[in-house]
Amino acid sequence: MSELIKNVEKEQVFAPxxxxEVESGRVNSLTLAQTPGCKVTLFAIDEGEGMSSHSAPGDAMVFVQEGTAEITINGAPHQVGAGEAIVIPAGAPHAVRAVTAFKMLLTVVIGQ
Known part of the structure; x- marks a missing residue:
């Protein structure tokens, strides 16, 4: 069986x-899982940095672990802080901007 979740030790407690790590002027990411139906990625984004408008083929849940992000969905901005999450509907144009340096866990679920 192939490894479904990667880049972490199995059966070990860890802090995602x-x-x-946040690096000056950068967007860093680490993929934890990527299958035809699901993608899980960690991001660390420096203040003022982000991702321009794009869309995903599935529903995307952004869980902010620390800091504050502005997630714009269908033209409407949403501030999401540490411990909060927002779901972006499949196909919706969205962009991400770091209000402060932040880290997020992104889960994209694609229907079969």
């Missing part, structure tokens, strides 16, 4: 936000 510790797996990626």
């Amino acid at each position: 936000k510790g797996l990626v």
